[in-house]
Amino acid sequence: MDRLWTDFVNSDYHDWRGGDRSEDRLVKLEWQQRFLEKWSLEAPAPASIDEENLMRMIRDELLTLATELSNGALLTEENQNWLNSIMEKGRGYQKLSCxxxxxxxxxxSVGSQWVHVLAEVAADFATTLAEGEGARIRICDNTDCRWIFYDDTRSRTQKYCDDKMCGNLMKVRRFRAKRKAAQKK
Incomplete structure (x- = not known):
């Protein structure tokens, strides 16, 4: 399942097929507009240079924290204080709906600046930790991909961000490696 915080963190794109193409989508106007629309958030697009720098810093911190948690680390008080400092910049209210x-x-959310959007991203990450488990945060086993995702499977064995893309690619690579090794014998 796609989450607000994983969509944000995965804006640092790497070619999952193994090519050397990568790009920072965070600074692209098209990505910013799609992100805001997809998650029903409001902020001026394009973001200013200062906002882009803040977004990049928060993305990198979230990526580092998610990686540590995926490797079994526990959330520290320092991490918790950092998340709270980001979330406290958000403004909004609770609404009952059917x-x-x-x-x-x-x-x-009633804020319409990037700082409010970032508060929502941090809050979604915090909610993931509060309602789930940090150990379910995963990094795709396709080393070319590097995407972060939350393993919400019952068996807790999801290895790839997407079974149809990275999963199939890795199956093909394993098959070809076995066939090549068998031909050498």
Whole structure:
């Protein structure tokens, strides 16, 4: 399942097929507009240079924290204080709504600057930790990909960000490596 914080962190794109192409999508106007629209957030696009620098810094910190948690580290008080410092910049209110005949209380952001968007990203990450487990945060086993995702499978064995893309690619690579090794014998 795609999450706000993983979509944000994965804006640092690497060619999952093994090419050397990579790009920082965070600074691209098209990515910013798509991100804001997809998650129903508001901020001026394009972001200013200072906002882009802040976004990059928060993305890198979240990536580092997610990587540490995926390797079994525990959330430290310092990490918690950092997340709280980002989240406290958000503004909004709680709203009761009915979705598919079920009542739901949801947070509605009233801020329309990138700092408010970043507060939402940090809050989504914190919610993931509070409602799930940090150990379920994974880095795709395709070393070319590097995407971060949350393993919400019952068996806790998800290895790839996407079974149809990275999963199939890695199966093909293993098959070809076995065939090549068998031909050498």
């Amino acid at each position: 979705v598919d005949q079920k009542l739901k209380v949801e947070w509605v």
